[in-house]
Amino acid sequence: MKQWLQHRSTFLDELLRLDGLGDASNSSIPCPDCSRHPATFKCNSCFGGTMRCSACTVSFHRNLPLHKIQRWHGGRLEERLLRVPTGPDRRSPSAGVALTETKHIFVVDLSGYHSVRIRFCTCPHTAFLDHFRQLLRVRWFPASTLQPKTVFTFDLMDTYHKISMQGKLNLYDFYTAIMQKTDNHGCTKIQYRYHEISRCVQQWRHLKDIKRGAAGHTSAAVDELGDGALAIECPACPHPGRNLPSEWENESGDKVWLYSLFLAIDANFRLKQKTRGIIDPELGSGLAYFVNVEKFSAHLKRHTDEDDIETCGTKFHAVNHANSKCSKDYSVSGVGAVVCQHGFVRKNGVVDLQKGERYVSIP
Numbered sequence: 001m002k003q004w005l006q007h008r009s010t011f012l013d014e015l016l017r018l019d020g021l022g023d024a025s026n027s028s029i030p031c032p033d034c035s036r037h038p039a040t041f042k043c044n045s046c047f048g049g050t051m052r053c054s055a056c057t058v059s060f061h062r063n064l065p066l067h068k069i070q071r072w073h074g075g076r077l078e079e080r081l082l083r084v085p086t087g088p089d090r091r092s093p094s095a096g097v098a099l100t101e102t103k104h105i106f107v108v109d110l111s112g113y114h115s116v117r118i119r120f121c122t123c124p125h126t127a128f129l130d131h132f133r134q135l136l137r138v139r140w141f142p143a144s145t146l147q148p149k150t151v152f153t154f155d156l157m158d159t160y161h162k163i164s165m166q167g168k169l170n171l172y173d174f175y176t177a178i179m180q181k182t183d184n185h186g187c188t189k190i191q192y193r194y195h196e197i198s199r200c201v202q203q204w205r206h207l208k209d210i211k212r213g214a215a216g217h218t219s220a221a222v223d224e225l226g227d228g229a230l231a232i233e234c235p236a237c238p239h240p241g242r243n244l245p246s247e248w249e250n251e252s253g254d255k256v257w258l259y260s261l262f263l264a265i266d267a268n269f270r271l272k273q274k275t276r277g278i279i280d281p282e283l284g285s286g287l288a289y290f291v292n293v294e295k296f297s298a299h300l301k302r303h304t305d306e307d308d309i310e311t312c313g314t315k316f317h318a319v320n321h322a323n324s325k326c327s328k329d330y331s332v333s334g335v336g337a338v339v340c341q342h343g344f345v346r347k348n349g350v351v352d353l354q355k356g357e358r359y360v361s362i363p
Helices: 008-018 054-060 131-137 154-167 171-182 194-212 253-259 293-301
Strands: 041-043 069-073 076-080 083-085 103-109 112-119 140-142 150-153 263-268 330-332 334-340 345-353
Touching (some): 154 171
Parallel strands (some): 103 150
Antiparallel strands (some): 140 150
16 A cells, blocks of 8 residues: 555546546547547547547447447536447447437446337338337347337346345435446436335346246247256155155155155244235246245135144243234235255245245145
8 A cells, every 4th residue: 555655646637647548639639530520529438449430439339328428518518328239230330410210218237227219120121120129139138028218238237136145235215326337426417226226136036036947948839847846956855756766655664764754844033024015916926945825825714713623731922923914004914934054045945925834824
């Protein structure tokens, strides 16, 4: 640190230099690529930030639509937009030109927010594709399938997925950081897209689960997947037909324990959910660890009037309040789960509890 302090002013000068024209002493120098037009455009995302002319900047950013382009005009650098094609030919976008046939789309990337002009392809090869499918093919996740106006890059979605799994970072803080990266002084009006990214993150994780479950490569539709099809089962627990010898059920009494399955059942009443009037359908109900909501609800309706029978004289709280909701305005009063002795959650072994620890609620 002492050594760095000797060069602190130099570091500061270099940072300020990058905020200006860099190597270009003025805006009248020719473009270093074509030497025909003045170099008035600068990209803050490219390596080196070399000043180029408009045509060379467009050509260089043919496949880099989210780079931050600036134009030197009136003694200052101002933001410019790129037009992005979605067709297979990827024809050159154009910088700084107002095009009425293009549409403005709001792109959220790790580098921040981008207002981009996009031109959807109408060539015979892709004209039949919906706009949201064309966006997916350029690795942009649309927030809507009907006239999408907001997209999130695959890189953004995948990065948050990994950060949330490793660092437990919530989506709101991640979204706020991206928003502040674009405008940290609050002088620029940025469209609020938290609800959109929240919905897209759920869809992204659901699609990842289906891909990892190898369900996308089968001829059967995703809606036809069986209960627990995406769950990862314990490789050490006994599974007939997989890791057990033939005629294992005929083993003598002193070896029966080798093929025994040990399970633990418990509930957590801290995992509550308030009634919020959510009407969105559940993604992949019953496909992994939670039970199918419709089947579980039908099961509970058949046993609504059955009280758990107390077989001992103890006064445990869980027994006495097994049939009471205990909390008002909660749609879920807790979560019950079944795990094996190796710590793996059983497929369809997790349920939402509406009352106490009723045996009828445990799968």
